[in-house]
Amino acid sequence: MSEFTADAPLPRAGDPAITPALVDEHGLSGDEYESILAILGREPTFTELGVFSAMWSEHCGYKNSKPLLRTLPTTAPWVLQGPGENAGVIDVGDGLAIAFKVESHNHPSAVEPYQGAATGVGGILRDVFTMGARPVAVLDSLRFGEIDGPEGGRVRYLLAGVVKGIGDYGNCVGIPTVGGEVYFDSAYEGNPLVNAMAIGVLKKEELIKGVAEGVGNPIMAVGSKTGRDGIHGATFASAELTEENQKKRPQVQVGDPFTEKLLLEASLELIRSGHIVGIQDMGAAGLVSSSTEMAARSGTGVDIEITDVPVREPGMTPYEILLSETQERMLVVAKRGHEDDVRAILARWDLDAATIGWVTDTGRYLVRENGRVVVDIPGEPLVDACPTYTREGRESPEIARLREWTPAELRPRPEEADPTWTLRQLLDAPTIASKRWIYEQYDSTVRTNTVVGPGSDAAVIRLRGTRKAIAATIDCNGRYAYLNPRRGGRIAVAEAARNLVCSGARPLAVTDNLNFGNPLKPEVYHQLSEAVRGIAEACTVLQTPVTGGNVSLYNENPRGAIYPTPTIGMVGLIEDVAHVTRSHFEAEGDVIVLLGGNTGELGGSEYLKVIHGLVTGDAPAIDLAVEAALQHSLLEAIRAGLVRSAHDCAEGGLAVALAESAIGGGGPFGVEVDLDDDLPTAALLFGEAQSRVAVSCTHASVDALLDLMRRRGVPAARIGRVGPAGGEFVVRTRSGEIRAPSAELARIYESAIPRRMEGAPQAVDAALQSEVSLP
Amino acid sequence: MRIGVVTFPGSNCDYDCYKAVQEALGAEAVFLWHKDHDLGGVDAVFLPGGFSYGDYLRAGAIARFSPIMREVREFAERGGPVAGICNGFQILCEAGMLPGALIRNRSLRFISRPVHIRVEASRPPFTSAYREGQVLTIPVAHGEGCYVADDETLDRLEGEGLVAFRYCDAAGEITPEANANGSERNIAGIVNERGNVLGMMPHPERAVDPLLGSGDGAGLFRSLAEWLVTA
Amino acid sequence: MSEYRVEVRVVPREGILDPQGKAVAGALKSLGFGGVGEVHVGRLVTLGLSADSAEAAETAATEMCRQLLANPVTEDFEVRVLEAAGR
């Protein structure tokens, strides 16, 4: 172990002088620079400035969100690892645990959709397997501009590129992508959202953390050689996407899923081998953040010789090596004297490891270049003294005004006289339509554990060797959050949990991805704080603590901020695979029962947007106690074997939910439904009132089901029956009727996205351009 | 009975295959490492799916040079049963152990979905448990599964009954719509003249447990089991 | 109007990771080929194009690269107009 030197680092030849302009370029405010001076007791070197700017960026430092994140519930008896590690971990019994986390790659995907999305998947997979978990599933949550809009061409290119990027990466590594969601709205034009969630399974005793413990233990760099990829990607990801840095085009990171697969197998072998004490992905802000965070977690220091880091390009400076975001790299802290065992395991997978430094007891973050100190920073303040801000929040008056809108102001369109027309429009809307074109590009069955893949309310993955399975979903309606951030946050959590319960699972825990605009704008900070408040409230009532997540701010395009989009990834447990329930009707003659009450709400609905071009009104009301009662009772009914299918009412309301249940599965089935609520037809059919689930059950069990709901105080009404396969889809209200062949509705629903993408030059474009770098 | 499953760098269906051998074939399964120089006395070999060497350059192009492939070739020449699934099929073609090649799907998109395939020849060691004309539901998951070969080769394959499976519709009709990846003559799987080397794009190992949607793939493993006990 | 054969060469931009090139280099070495240095794998697009002049053909092809054939973020391209394809 090298001797600790006390002399302060000198600037390197060729380092730019530290000027206010340079500090500013590094995204550090005057005050922040002041605290850097205070921490160091001297002026930082250029390299040190880079280190601070990375560690104190939004991405690593959570400057603007930490105080808000602290308000989230994070504990429960089943939570083994809460926020702060590479991924959250929960106990699912039988000695097994689940590690899961969500990550965003919004800005990289806006610049280079294919590589941006691919490397997003790579990063989140590493976060999971560095916990000692074998990844078993990926989900993706996507937002694009209007596919039919003026930017339609770019949207097609982004959609095709992002989907191929996610697919090529996950497919190659061999992790099934089993679910997700996609929304299209002009609010995301120029700033698409790409959130990826990974789930892994581990034996409880194999849980390992990203720590740098044991003074004198060697620190090893594993995997790909370091290049100049995405230098300042982390700070870039935290800066608004302007025409400027569009042009600047930072070196995009290129994914190598093949190396990732080798890393995955080697890492799991390493962790089981007992030769290492800690392991962490070199993710955003690469070597800097991984090494400092590992040291901070264990209150140690590190002493790194930068010239020992294997590099891909000649002449790389310490600054570049420390901040590079080359993918498929890991930082490993081995047990002293076990370096050769570590190398042996890696060699088996054709991977190299280089010892680049040591764990020290100095608590200092020390980096040398040929022995000469170039960085010397007290580790603790570097990680924890990152200034955090509680910004001023103020709601935009325009949005407050939107909420005052009421359905009474609506002028129905003549075509609406026939609600069948309206339903056709909604089923053809890309946000509602089948996502088959997307998810069929994802291998959803590799690893042979996928009981329910894409196409139902939640994905279900069996746990081999047990009767159990886990269910997972990812959800968020950004339009609700735009109109009413607090409700939007509550609803995102409630819908995710509802999707799990509909699949027969008990919701356990949440990973959240907060996608928002520029927090320095009071109206954006208001959205952020209110949405977090809503999430906290719902997670508390529904007993789904937050075990980790990701914050992506500055999601803006030249026309302003995106919809606030607090994406909620949720994992639940199915006690017995016999309880697995799907969203599709299963047999002719089954009885259709609606759980929950219809309201006249239309605010924020897909109906208003698609039929009237309106984004207005208040988000649907949600009573969390009512939601909880619905979910508990439905799960009870499913476990009692009373339920054949269950599908929550989401975008498009009851009519679309019924159509989706009829179209999927063995159908398309006919449907015969009568609704006698005293409500306007449009609101009744297409309103998006919360806490509703359309279930089907056999004649034999309907009375028991209704009786159970009565005892639990959950509104439940027998509204109709499942018709024959290929039959008519009929839904009657007091004043209107939907009537169409179910096969025709299925055709509309299934062809909506393909007909917009097939042969689109942008799709060919995306398909081609991956050729060079990926299979 | 010992069945070997080869693990190449980038294989990702090797474990699925290993479990299917245990569960559907009821035999001992062993992993064979790509750097190995012997097959450890196995009675049959599976080349599993995945992206060996990242499928860089061409699917299977690099894997065929692995040391283990020399052993696999000799084993096959001695009449030993060898099945290549998905990437395994691509490797067998690249290695010249099966004719033709697998190129990019006509749609240029990766396809992952259950497809219908028709059993074209019921014969040992891999398809004897199926009826000729039987329609199976089995998942595909590939980006380069479009089978191509020159016309003589295709004619010969058909003439000599070496086409094992074809993409078809639910009723067993061979239609263009049912041709998942645009393969010549809807070919989903073929065998060599001796019939002991099989290559197919669909994944029977993903269809051995009805809980996951289909048990139709089990027949392939049962066929092999029967053949091994009688042989 | 005459017929040209245009050739478009698309290669990964300098300094960008080229996993495919890396894999091929490795494979060639393990096949025993000596003296192999850097390897890069790119795309070669050949097209028949009818245009008024070689210049016009080149301009068109360059625009095709911008819009479709090459990725402006990760790739460089080069257009070559070959002798009018005898037809």
Next chain:
Amino acid sequence: MSEYRVEVRVVPREGILDPQGKAVAGALKSLGFGGVGEVHVGRLVTLGLSADSAEAAETAATEMCRQLLANPVTEDFEVRVLEAAGR
């Protein structure tokens, strides 16, 4: 021993399906490019190679194509040795 830059062009064999070429042709037309005829998408492999002579380099590269770089069933290849890369 001197350094050569070798360029290997691998193209889909005449008469063999070329889904990418077809798709690109279609895309170019729908982008409004006129006069586009046959389009083929192949691979361009460039490698640094140290050999005794240009001939030796060409022989080696040709062997690389036979063994690895081109698929004999579906692809044709062409090897070009470029001016010794100044090093």
